[in-house]
Amino acid sequence: MSNELPDLPALDDLQELLRFEPEEGRIWLAEERMVLLRSSELQALRKEMIESLGIDRAKGLLIRMGYIAGQRDADTARRLRPDAPMFETFSVGPQSHMMTGQVKVVPVSMDVDETSKTFHGVFEWQHSFEAEIFLAEYGVSYEPVCWSQIGYASGFTTRFTGRQILFRELGCMGCGEKVCRIEGRPVEEWDDAEELLRYYRPDRIADQLFTLQSQVTALRENLTAEQSFGDLVGCSAKFLKVRELLARAAESKVTVLLLGETGVGKDMFAKALHQGSPRRDKPFIAVNCAAIPADLIEAELFGVEKGAYTGADQSRPGRFERAHGGTLFLDEVGELSPQAQAALLRVLQESELERLGDTRTRKVDVRLVAATNEDLEEAVRQGRFRADLLYRLNVYSVTVPALRERIDDVPELARHFVDKYSSLHGKILRGITDRAMAMLRDYHWPGNIRELGNIIERGIILADNGGQIEASHLFPQAMPSSVSEAPNEAELNQLAERLLEQGCELSALEQVLIDRAMERAGGNISRAAKLLGLTRATLDYRLKKRASP
Numbered sequence: 001m002s003n004e005l006p007d008l009p010a011l012d013d014l015q016e017l018l019r020f021e022p023e024e025g026r027i028w029l030a031e032e033r034m035v036l037l038r039s040s041e042l043q044a045l046r047k048e049m050i051e052s053l054g055i056d057r058a059k060g061l062l063i064r065m066g067y068i069a070g071q072r073d074a075d076t077a078r079r080l081r082p083d084a085p086m087f088e089t090f091s092v093g094p095q096s097h098m099m100t101g102q103v104k105v106v107p108v109s110m111d112v113d114e115t116s117k118t119f120h121g122v123f124e125w126q127h128s129f130e131a132e133i134f135l136a137e138y139g140v141s142y143e144p145v146c147w148s149q150i151g152y153a154s155g156f157t158t159r160f161t162g163r164q165i166l167f168r169e170l171g172c173m174g175c176g177e178k179v180c181r182i183e184g185r186p187v188e189e190w191d192d193a194e195e196l197l198r199y200y201r202p203d204r205i206a207d208q209l210f211t212l213q214s215q216v217t218a219l220r221e222n223l224t225a226e227q228s229f230g231d232l233v234g235c236s237a238k239f240l241k242v243r244e245l246l247a248r249a250a251e252s253k254v255t256v257l258l259l260g261e262t263g264v265g266k267d268m269f270a271k272a273l274h275q276g277s278p279r280r281d282k283p284f285i286a287v288n289c290a291a292i293p294a295d296l297i298e299a300e301l302f303g304v305e306k307g308a309y310t311g312a313d314q315s316r317p318g319r320f321e322r323a324h325g326g327t328l329f330l331d332e333v334g335e336l337s338p339q340a341q342a343a344l345l346r347v348l349q350e351s352e353l354e355r356l357g358d359t360r361t362r363k364v365d366v367r368l369v370a371a372t373n374e375d376l377e378e379a380v381r382q383g384r385f386r387a388d389l390l391y392r393l394n395v396y397s398v399t400v401p402a403l404r405e406r407i408d409d410v411p412e413l414a415r416h417f418v419d420k421y422s423s424l425h426g427k428i429l430r431g432i433t434d435r436a437m438a439m440l441r442d443y444h445w446p447g448n449i450r451e452l453g454n455i456i457e458r459g460i461i462l463a464d465n466g467g468q469i470e471a472s473h474l475f476p477q478a479m480p481s482s483v484s485e486a487p488n489e490a491e492l493n494q495l496a497e498r499l500l501e502q503g504c505e506l507s508a509l510e511q512v513l514i515d516r517a518m519e520r521a522g523g524n525i526s527r528a529a530k531l532l533g534l535t536r537a538t539l540d541y542r543l544k545k546r547a548s549p
Contacts, residue, residue: 005107009088011095013080018099023535024526030076031433031470034100043133059147060199066151067200073152074159075467086112093156094123103128103149103180117163118186122170125149125180131173140176144169150182154200157184166196233416234409238401242269245398250276255348257393258371260400263448266371267331269400274327279367282326285319289340290332297340302347303355320353320364327367333393334374334385345389368393403445403452404522410440413449417456418469425457427465436471442527444520514542 017030027034049058070093077092087110094105103125110121125146134145144150150167157165167184171177187193234240249256250273258266267286274284292300303318319328330336336344347353348368352361370393379385403410414432422429432440436459445451459473499509513532521527529539 005110006087008091008095008105008107009084011099014092014095014099017076017080024530026438028435029096029100030080031435031468032072033434033438039129039133042129043137046130046133047137060201062147063151063154063199064202066148066153067155067158069148070152070155070157071159074156077156077160086114090160093153093160097149097152101129103130103146108181112161114161117161119157119161119163119165119184121157121184123153123182123184125173125182128173128180131180134174141172141174143175144172144180145174146172146180146182151200153182153184166190166193166200168196233412234406235412236406236408238406239409242398242400246273247276249273249396249398251278253367254396255368255370255393257395257397258369258400259397260371260373261402261448262373263450264400264402265449266400267329269398270327270329270331270369270371273369274329274367277327277367279326283323284327284329285323286329286331287319288331290335294337294340297337298343299356301340302343302353303358305355305357315355318353318355320347320366321362323366324364325366327369330368330370332372332374333370334372334376334379338386341386341389345386345392348389348392403448404520407441407522407524410452411437413452414440414456417453418460421453421457421460425460427460427463429460429463430466430468432459432469433471436469436474439471439474442530510542511546514539514546518543 017028018034019028021027027036046058046062049061052058053061073093073096076096077089080092081089090110090112091107094107097103098105104127106124106126108122108124110119112119112121128146128149130146130149134141146169150169153167154165157167164187165184166187167182168190169180169182171179171181173180187197190196246256246269256270256273258269260266270286271284274280287300289297299318301318301320303321304316306315330344343353347364347366351365352363354361376385376390376394380387380390403413414437418429418431440452440455447454455474456469459469462473463469514528517528517531518525520531525540525543526536529536532539534542
């Protein structure tokens with residue numbers, strides 16, 4: 001590309017990526033969460049860094065911070081303007097700096113050869129915020145002071161060209177110049193390359209910080225290990241309550257009944273109970289009672305002798321015998337046939353069983369953990385489940401919370417699934433974008449943790465290797481139900497007609513809508529308000545008004 005530069009392109013496409021959600025307290029630039037800071041705050045932070053670390057270390061730290069930001073924006077540039085001329089695509093970097101209020105960039109010259117990856121560019125900076133806050137605090141400097149912006153330019157251009165490019169300030173407002181002027185070229189073309197590069201490498205104090213970070217990571221892993229149940233991790237109050245209940249039960253032989261919706265991970269909690277018990281070195285056998293035909297369930301659980309029925313060509317032990325000394329997990333226990341329920345009750349009472357077609361009794365030592373998403377007391381009233389068996393199973397019951405009741409665990413669970421499925425699919429990813437994580441937290445999760453795992457796996461498959469999982473990767477067909485598009489006018493008219501025919505009053509409809517939104521949002525007023533298209537203050541007012549006598 002020649003030195004004859006066109007004007008910077010229109011930045012409408014870049015501006016469209018900037019979205020403000022003031023009522024939610026969030027600002028987005030594409031998938032990345034942004035924060036508005038006053039220049040006085042940044043001035044105070046910069047001063048604190050200089051006085052605490054010294055000017056040289058503060059400079060290096062700010063350069064490295066800018067470098068990382070520039071690399072991320074280079075990825076955005078390629079996605080935002082994939083088919084545009086090279087200069088227009090490259091302009092996303094300078095224009096991002098301009099749109100976020102850091103500096104006005106005026107290209108002076110740029111010579112780029114994408115084939116040989118050569119680069120030489122000169123740019124002018126006007127209204128640099130870094131120069132302004134330095135001058136306000138310290139006055140005129142003897143050396144350039146736009147540190148994070150230099151790091152940004154170097155990081156952006158390095159990622160964009162695929163070659164290590166370093167910028168330096170030839171002149172700076174902080175040194176009394178009218179404008180700042182920067183030049184970028186491959187690192188090996190600078191005579192003082194080593195002097196420049198040292199600011200991009202962590203120094204001794206940074207090494208100490210990284211050591212501390214490693215120690216914190218180790219502590220976090222230990223904490224996570226204490227709070228983990230197989231594929232389930234968390235630190236929310238409801239999660240920790242379940243963890244404590246299971247920890248108390250683990251050392252005993254008591255039969256445990258796990259209750260909760262489909263997909264909450266009852267099987268993993270059962271495995272954790274086994275792993276925390278003295279039986280951890282013995283077998284853990286799991287049976288999904290709903291997946292085995294009713295006429296075969298007794299043979300699967302209690303075993304069968306040769307010739308017991310047509311097709312029984314050899315004797316084989318059942319799941320109870322295979323779990324001897326360990327733990328047997330019966331999932332969907334409410335699906336057992338009446339005959340299987342009676343046989344199970346005997347095993348629990350006598351600790352012995354008979355195989356089908358056999359007259360011999362066999363002693364078994366098994367710790368039973370059962371699970372169901374069904375109301376077994378209602379099943380007893382309907383005559384589908386034995387009351388005496390329920391009494392045996394319900395000695396120690398624990399309700400596993402739905403994911404919407406432990407939303408604070410979603411980020412940690414999501415990271416766990418990213419690690420798990422990235423390895424499975426042979427991808428290296430840089431995590432989940434801020435926007436995508438916010439959508440995961442806002443979603444209602446009718447399918448609970450199982451649904452979360454499936455969505456994360458889908459996101460990993462769709463994401464580019466080396467990139468991040470974006471919102472569109474997680475919900476490619478439609479937005480989650482909590483943020484879905486409103487019904488169209490025809491649907492609303494049909495609904496209104498039906499309600500009017502049924503004599504539904506507006507106040508009753510409002511009350512039902514508010515109740516349903518609050519239920520879906522798990523009692524979170526902000527999320528419920530978003531579902532209803534109201535501000536949080538408006539919904540809070542209506543709730544208080546309804547509660548008042």
